[in-house]
Amino acid sequence: MKAAVCYEPNTPLRIEEVELDSPQANEILVRIAATGICHSDLHFLKGEMPAAMPIVMGHEGAGIVEEVGPGVTSLKPGDHVVMAVAFSCGNCSYCREGRPTMCVENLPVMSGAVLPVGGGTRLHKDGKPLHHLFGLASFAEYTVIHERSAIKVRNDAPFEVVCLLGCGVSTGLGAAMNTAAVKPGESIAIFGCGGVGLSAVMGAKLAGAGKIIAVDMLDRKLSMAKELGADYTVNASQEEPVGKVMEITGSGVDYAIECIGNVNVMSQAFSSIRYGGKCIVAGMAPLGAMFSVAPFEFLLGKTITGTVQGDIRGAIDIPRYIDLYMDGKLPLDKLISSYYTLEEVNQAFEALGKGEIIRSIIRFPKAGSK
Numbered sequence: 001m002k003a004a005v006c007y008e009p010n011t012p013l014r015i016e017e018v019e020l021d022s023p024q025a026n027e028i029l030v031r032i033a034a035t036g037i038c039h040s041d042l043h044f045l046k047g048e049m050p051a052a053m054p055i056v057m058g059h060e061g062a063g064i065v066e067e068v069g070p071g072v073t074s075l076k077p078g079d080h081v082v083m084a085v086a087f088s089c090g091n092c093s094y095c096r097e098g099r100p101t102m103c104v105e106n107l108p109v110m111s112g113a114v115l116p117v118g119g120g121t122r123l124h125k126d127g128k129p130l131h132h133l134f135g136l137a138s139f140a141e142y143t144v145i146h147e148r149s150a151i152k153v154r155n156d157a158p159f160e161v162v163c164l165l166g167c168g169v170s171t172g173l174g175a176a177m178n179t180a181a182v183k184p185g186e187s188i189a190i191f192g193c194g195g196v197g198l199s200a201v202m203g204a205k206l207a208g209a210g211k212i213i214a215v216d217m218l219d220r221k222l223s224m225a226k227e228l229g230a231d232y233t234v235n236a237s238q239e240e241p242v243g244k245v246m247e248i249t250g251s252g253v254d255y256a257i258e259c260i261g262n263v264n265v266m267s268q269a270f271s272s273i274r275y276g277g278k279c280i281v282a283g284m285a286p287l288g289a290m291f292s293v294a295p296f297e298f299l300l301g302k303t304i305t306g307t308v309q310g311d312i313r314g315a316i317d318i319p320r321y322i323d324l325y326m327d328g329k330l331p332l333d334k335l336i337s338s339y340y341t342l343e344e345v346n347q348a349f350e351a352l353g354k355g356e357i358i359r360s361i362i363r364f365p366k367a368g369s370k
C-alpha cells in the first residue's frame with residue numbers, strides 16, 4: 001500500500017509502497033477514506049517540533065474498519081471511524097476524572113510516534129520501521145491504530161468532513177465550548193482564523209456568545225469568520241487588535257482564544273481580556289518558544305490556560321458535533337478550501353504554508369491492497 005513518508009525535515013514527503021503489519025491486540029486496521037492537512041503536521045515537517053524519523057504523518061483521518069485484532073470489543077469491520085489525535089487509555093486518573101485528552105499515555109505516543117501503550121510500529125519500508133505520527137499515520141491508504149484511537153461515528157456522514165473532527169476542528173469547538181465554557185451573552189475574541197480559529201467562532205456561536213470578535217491579517221479569512229458567526233472582525237495588519245477589542249467591548253472580552261501559536265499574538269490575546277477574564281492558548285508554538293506577560297495583570301484576576309484538543313471527550317463530543325453538522329447547525333464543510341490526492345500532499349503543504357487555505361483534505365478514492 002502507498003504512504004507519504006517523511007525521511008527528514010524540510011524535504012518533500014515521498015509517496016512510496018510500504019508494508020503494514022496486521023493489527024495486534026486491541027488494534028484495528030483502517031482503510032483511510034479522507035484525511036485533513038493540519039498545521040501540526042507542518043510543524044514537524046519544518047523541524048519546528050521534533051519527530052522520530054522516518055515517519056508517516058497525517059492525523060486527521062477517517063475511514064472504515066477492515067479488520068480487528070485480538071481483544072477488540074468496541075469496533076467491528078465495516079464501522080466508520082474518526083481518528084482521535086489525543087489517545088486516552090480509559091484507566092489513568094485523568095481519564096477516570098473525565099479529562100481524556102490529558103491522558104498520561106498520550107505524551108509517549110506523541111513524542112515517540114509509536115502506537116499507544118508501548119505498542120511500537122506496524123509500518124515498515126524494506127524491513128526498516130516507519131513511525132506513526134501520533135500513533136495514527138493517516139497519510140496512507142491503510143493504517144493500524146489502537147482501538148481507543150478510533151471513534152465510531154454514524155455511517156451516513158461524509159468522511160471528508162468528519163475527518164476534520166479528529167484534531168483541529170474539535171480543538172477550536174472545544175476551546176470555546178469547554179475550555180472557555182462561554183455562556184450566552186459573554187464576549188469572546190478569537191485570534192487567528194484558520195481551521196482552529198474558525199471552529200472556535202462556530203463553537204462560540206453555538207454556545208450563544210454575545211460579542212464574537214475575530215482577529216486575523218487576511219480579509220478573506222475574516223469574511224469567512226463573519227459568515228460563520230463573528231459579529232466583529234479586526235484586521236491586525238491594519239488595526240491594533242488589543243485597542244480595537246477594548247473599543248468594541250469597553251473593558252475587554254470575557255475570553256480570548258489564541259489559535260495561531262504565535263508568541264506575540266498570545267500576549268495580545270492575554271492583554272485583550274477584561275479583569276477576571278480568561279485567555280486560552282490553543283495554538284502550537286515551536287518547541288522552545290517563550291512569551292511574556294506583565295505579571296501585574298494577574299493582580300487583575302486574569303487567567304491564562306492551555307487546552308489539549310479543546311478538552312473534548314471524543315467518544316461523546318465528536319458524534320454530537322457530527323449530528324450537529326448533519327442537522328445543518330454546524331457548517332463544518334465551509335472550512336474545506338480544497339481537495340488533493342495522496343500524490344499531491346506536498347502541494348497541499350505548500351498551499352497551507354502560504355496561508356492560502358483554511359483546511360484541505362486528501363481523499364482516497366480507491367485504495368489499493370494492503
Ligand SMILES: [Zn+2]
Nearest residue numbers: 089092095103
Ligand atoms: Zn488515560
Ligand SMILES: [Zn+2]
Nearest residue numbers: 038040167168
Ligand atoms: Zn492536527
